[in-house]
Amino acid sequence: MPLPLDGLIVLDLTLARAGPTCVRHLADWGAEIWRVEPPGSQDGFGGPRDGFDSVNLHRNKKSIALNLKNPAGRAAFLRLAAKADVLVENMRVAVKHRLKIGPEEIAAVNPRLVYASISGFGQTGPYAGRGGVDQIAQGMGGLMSITGEAGRGPMRVGIPINDLTAGNLLALGVMMKLFERERTGVGGYVHTSLLEAQVFMLDFQATRFLMDGEVAGQAGNDHPVNTPMGVFPSADKPINIAASSAKLWEVFCRVCGREDWLRKPEWQTPKGRTADRPALNAAIAEETRRRPSEWWIAKLEEAGIPCGPVNDIREVFGDPQVQHLGMVWHAPHERLGEAGVVRTPLNIEGHKPGVHRGVPALGGDAAGILAQAGMSASEIEELRATGALGDAAK
Incomplete structure (x- = not known):
């Protein structure tokens, strides 16, 4: 055709x-x-x-x-x-x-x-x-x-x-x-x-300024406004985790076996989690580095939490979905x-x-x-x- x-x-x-x-x-x-x-x-x-x-x-x-x-x-x-x-x-x-x-x-x-x-x-x-x-x-x-x-x-x-x-x-x-x-x-x-x-x-980073006057800065591997959403260590390689909504945050805490995070006052709202991002990310990293990336990806996927490995280009073309x-x-x-x-x-x-x-x-x-x-x-x-x-x- x-x-x-x-x-x-x-x-x-x-x-x-x-x-x-x-x-x-x-x-x-x-x-x-x-x-x-x-x-x-x-x-x-x-x-x-x-x-x-x-x-x-x-x-x-x-x-x-x-x-x-x-x-x-x-x-x-x-x-x-x-x-x-x-x-x-x-x-x-x-x-x-x-x-x-x-x-x-x-x-x-x-x-x-x-x-x-x-x-x-x-x-x-x-x-x-x-x-x-x-x-x-x-x-x-x-x-x-x-x-x-x-x-x-x-x-x-x-x-x-x-x-x-x-x-x-x-x-x-x-x-x-x-x-x-x-x-x-x-x-x-x-x-x-x-x-x-x-x-x-620039998309939403531009409209943050045009509508609210916010001039965005550098946020590294973290999402500019949503937390937790970024790169975290595992026992073998870094992984990306996106669990910033109220529902996903609750599920993520349970997957990590850290229901106590849900009771922490400063982490109970999206704004609170973003304001305390360094402490939150450090706590998450302490947990994620205990197990390998494949374990975390399997558990998080099963729970419906978006996640994935951080691949180099060789790994990209070896990935089964890319193939x-x-x-x-x-x-x-x-x-x-x-x-x-x-x-x-x-x-x-x-x-x-x-x-x-x-x-x-x-x-x-x-x-x-x-x-x-x-x-x-x-x-x-x-x-x-x-x-x-x-x-x-x-």
Whole structure:
């Protein structure tokens, strides 16, 4: 059965991670991706084309190497844009306008196209001209001020959370605009930024300030407002326990064999438990470290208390539920043979997406892409003669 986005053509001008994250969603669900790269490109990572990052981000794509600074290259690009449904880019704001491939120029040749952008800080405003990367947005967007243990200073999150979130949100925006196009027949411009994505992801920590004036601080592994909810030691490895509601707190005390905690005046309300969190956490830790993690997880699960181990990445992929969910795709790759990548987290019943091709050779699909855009063999050769079209990597 064709995948949901089968027949959709996407022009991919993305670099680094945020833009490619958006395009990866579209590629995994059947869109045909025409990745437009400058001749000699290393995919914006400065590392090997077949390195782990590129293989995971640029699967299921075709490649054409076009010099957009060359008039003939730009003209060829506009031919591609006339055939495409979506264009995704995450250049600095000024670059697309300098190349004369901004939303207005593309709409002139294809008013049905959905033009999608990610920037560091927004398409307009005092920071619009700045380049942005994930960690800068983590700091400016407040995340580093609430991550890590109190008194230890700012701490980045261990994944590029802004890049990934901005890419995920832009993919959602693209699908909304495509849905609207079904009604109007016209495409348009959709965009987000790392900073917007980060402020959005502050979520309840933001509304604590907006509604109550509370400026959240660092809470380490503890939940900012609910107690007990955090990491506790066991005899072999740390575990997460979430028992903050009145009912779960009562059940948890009984599982621990510490009904006396229920009679402790300062621990009888959620606010009281949070106010006395250091003493409460120390008391819980004294109990949990007496037995191994599997014992606690079995007992707590039986009692209906959310819990789980703190796994390293090797343990994640050894976990039976992760294996059951099939979170690894073994992707065919013409140069590596096979590569393990993370599968899409989306499940659409009746469809089975996968990786049908690995990272394309630079410019390796140029002839086919240009032919689909309506260029003849002689026109393609003429384009190559101008130096605007890069030769396929060998």
